[in-house]
Amino acid sequence: MLRTENCGQLRVTDIGRSVQLAGWINRSRDLGGLIFLNLRDRYGLTQVVVEPETTELHELAATLHMEDVLQLEGEVRARPEGQANPAMATGEIEVRVTALKLLNRAKPLPFLIRDDEEISEEARLKYRYLDLRRPRMLHNMQVRHQLSLISRNYLSEQDFIEVETPVLMKSTPEGARDYLVPSRIHPGCFFALPQSPQTYKQLLMVAGLDRYFQIVKCFRDEDLRSDRQPEFTQIDLEMSFVEEEDVFNIVEGLVKRVYREIRQIEIPTPFPRITWEEALQRFGTDKPDLRFGMEIVELSELFQDCGFTLFEQILATGGVIRGIRVPGAAADFSRKKIDALNDYVKHLGVPGVTVIKLTPEGINSSIAKFTGTETLQQVADLLQGEVGDLLILGAGEPPLTAKVLGHLRVKFATELELIDRSRPAITWVINFPMFDYSEEDKRLVAAHHPFTQPDKNELEQGVPLEQLHSRAYDLVIDGYEVAGGSIRISEREMQEKVFELLQISPQEAEAKFGFLLRAFEYGVPPHGGIAFGFDRLVMLLTGETNIKHVIAFPKTNAAYSLMDDAPTTVSQQQLEELHIRTIEPPESGKKE
């Protein structure tokens, strides 16, 4: 070892000891005579002093720069009276340098290694290895590690075993776009990278493993968002002989332990549950942020014959009028802000929203001249509006109106800082629909995935397919979908029936999922499971709002790696070996 201690551990009890340290220069202060260096490693900072009497050392020390890498020997001593630094864990001591070796020089940096400066995402990603030196990023990596360790220990204690499933697998229809990997040995054939190990974990249940988990990379070739990366990590688990309650118990135990050990926050269990329909009705989304109120209120009845033609027409054609109350926002809500608000909602797909201000002088709204103030007063009463509040009404078809108001609810709560960030708001969302209708494909598609068990009672009672519910569930924390799963189909007949409803032909079902259907003929335990978005959970635990900040080497919005310039074109020879011809001739590498 090039050191006897790390940079975070020396204390007054070490005074008098001779030690070796190694690390980066976090900062240097050359006073002309004395030179102070803050030596940094993963564990902390230690101040070392080079005295002018040590002539050769002093000359070397005077040439050092930030982020140079040093190894040194010295003596631990107390700092002089009044010179301790209470902000440093090692602030009561310093190391007087007796030998100094420059292990590596650093060029001037593209940015400083400190938390208090905002650096462009572009620079951070290009020099990710420097960004990761910053305490904030180091902390995020440590939380990642903790989460993975806690999960493994907890699940192992609960009799789960970790099994690795293939990364090269079969491309299947439904779901996200696959990342494909060409096969050299099978010309024209491709593997897919897993969107999730879904079918494998079900087969592990058929195999009798009973309780499986895996911390596993998944890949989806879809567009990115601040909470979505093309490759991401799941805590994937599956259990045999279980129903919803059993999965919930395991998950609640894990989440409880995670928040206790990482955040020192006690989470009461069981977690609350809300149905999918109620979530949409009250919060305008299937992943409601319950850290604040501002719920969406149904107002349609009030506007039945309100005198405002637009609203009456919308109601007559099956639309709804709903509203939210934004506390205290009326005062400075100018014409300009109303315009900005309407611009904002336009990109969500609606022409605009209606704004009502509850001012000390009375109710103020552009629609008052049609409806009169009496109707608006009833609106205010229903929304429990007080003087000074802003009321926002959305009108249109129910799902879109819900979505718009749901977005506005979060937007205003964030801007007005109405969100309690001291503790997480956790809820189960249950009773998902089994199917969605796809306008694009003109058919039903699985709302969760095609292995999810439908509500058997509803099915037997002949409930229309569009209204059929499934045994799927999501875990939602602070408005993020953190985990999702379901009780699975475990009978071949039911699985075939669902494929049929999804208009997957028997031939296609056999070709794509034949292995699963075959497995279902050999004794399948009832089973179910769930998968956590590992990165999203780390994001919540660290208070980050961008998933990139909890991933060591992430991709940009354009799914590109700025640090190593991936992806790239490959040589003609590589393509030929893989039996691949590209449609466009390869550009000269990267676009500039």
Place this chain on the structure above:
RNA sequence: GGUCCGGUAGUUCAAUUUGGUUAGAGCGCCAGCCUGUCACGCUGGAAGUUGCGAGUUCGAGUCUCGUCCGGACCGCCA
């Protein structure tokens, strides 16, 4: 596929509103001074294809169009 925001020194920003002299500042960098600093201090200095390309204009960092890059979002994400 679409909408919006941004791109000026190594870096974070200003100058863009209303086109007009030599594009400024903090940090960093370089040189000098400094023996108790810890965001050390003081003095001086270097540092720019204003992302790129066209256009308008007597004149463009500033206006227009295209394009590239980054970000947020819609679509997409079983």
